[in-house]
Amino acid sequence: EVQMVESGGGLVQPGRSLRLSCAASGFIFDDYAMHWVRQAPGKGLEWVSGISWNSGRIGYADSVKGRFTISRDNAKNSLYLQMSSLSAEDTALYYCAKGYCSGASCSGDYWGQGTLVTVSS
Amino acid sequence: DIQMTQSPSSLSASVGDRVTITCRASQGISNYLAWFQQKPGKAPKSLIYVASSLQSGVPSRFSGSGSGTDFTLTISSLQPEDFATYYCQQYNSYPHTFGQGTKLEIK
Numbered sequence: 394e395v396q397m398v399e400s401g402g403g404l405v406q407p408g409r410s411l412r413l414s415c416a417a418s419g420f421i422f423d424d425y426a427m428h429w430v431r432q433a434p435g436k437g438l439e440w441v442s443g444i445s446w447n448s449g450r451i452g453y454a455d456s457v458k459g460r461f462t463i464s465r466d467n468a469k470n471s472l473y474l475q476m477s478s479l480s481a482e483d484t485a486l487y488y489c490a491k492g493y494c495s496g497a498s499c500s501g502d503y504w505g506q507g508t509l510v511t512v513s514s
Numbered sequence: 515d516i517q518m519t520q521s522p523s524s525l526s527a528s529v530g531d532r533v534t535i536t537c538r539a540s541q542g543i544s545n546y547l548a549w550f551q552q553k554p555g556k557a558p559k560s561l562i563y564v565a566s567s568l569q570s571g572v573p574s575r576f577s578g579s580g581s582g583t584d585f586t587l588t589i590s591s592l593q594p595e596d597f598a599t600y601y602c603q604q605y606n607s608y609p610h611t612f613g614q615g616t617k618l619e620i621k
Contacts, residue, residue, distance in 0.1 A: 437599075438601050438615070440610040453608070453609065455609065488557060493560075493563055497608065498605050500548035501558075503560070504558055
């Protein structure tokens with residue numbers, strides 16, 4: 394069974410940093426692209442970042458470019474999102490999603506349940 | 515960046531109705547278009563990818579069409595479990611962008 398479990402969310406003060414993790418199982422992790430997608434309370438989906446199977450292609454939303462860094466460790470079947478200079482606008486549920494293929498042009502086919510990030514003083 | 519515009523933003527329909535949701539891209543995206551369903555308190559579920567391919571396990575009453583800039587999601591005969599919010603997403607180029615969502619409600 395394909396499964397993604399996000400962790401690392403919590404309450405953080407504005408300007409601070411946080412690192413999210415996504416532990417993947419049930420598929421050959423290094424065969425697939427991965428994504429982070431977030432959803433602010435009561436709002437729609439916002440794609441945050443994506444990474445190809447070998448980290449050769451990486452993309453970011455304009456709203457996080459220069460502040461967030463996506464990475465993956467294929468040996469550990471894990472995806473990460475390093476977030477810095479956090480603001481209230483980053484408050485959201487952060488989902489990890491598996492791409493349906495290996496490259497940059499893949500949408501998510503399986504999603505985790507999300508980890509909540511709240512930025513507040 | 516490519517902007518995705520869905521219409522309508524909300525829709526009321528009855529069980530058994532045929533429903534169509536549209537999604538327009540601000541520039542051509544070939545067929546790199548996905549549709550997702552989200553129910554309250556749940557993670558999104560992938561329905562369709564490359565505009566018209568049904569994800570495994572998705573009922574055949576769901577179908578997608580389109581290419582270039584104009585796309586549609588059709589539910590041929592609404593079932594009670596289909597009332598949810600639907601999102602389109604382009605993944606032709608970074609940043610991958612979602613539409614604003616269409617909330618499908620029971621009439």
